[in-house]
Amino acid sequence: MNEIFAQAKSILVVGVDDVDPENLLPFREIIQTKAQQAHITFENVQMLIESRRATSSFDIILFDLISKTDEPTSIDLLNEFFRLLHPNGYLITHIEHTKQTQAIDHFKMCGFSSYNPLDSNSSFL
DSSP: OOOHHHHHHEEEEEEEEOOHHHHHHHHHHHHHHHOTTOEEEEHHHHHHHOOOOTTOOOOEEEEEEETTTOOOOOOHHOOOHHHHEEHHHHHEEOGGGGGGGHHHHHHTTTTOOOOOOTTTTTOOO
């Protein structure tokens, strides 16, 4: 996973409303350490679709990793993630184990072609 971050030029961190602001700086520092050359952008999930960012803008999108609310991810949001990612980009998110099968089906419907789940004891950070 470290090589993915080392090669990234642009990373989008998408959070939900309940993110504790005190967690953002340490999270950003961890990401910046792993992706030293990357520009990191933070965006609230409610504002993402309205922001009208350019297509293929990001190498990596990190979604809901700070709060891990396990809110269902809408098809519209997944479509937006797919649109914003460069070809062969990465969407990294937390999905409860019992919801992975349904989530993978939704990812495939939105154009994502592969997935690599981490086991419950691992962490990409």
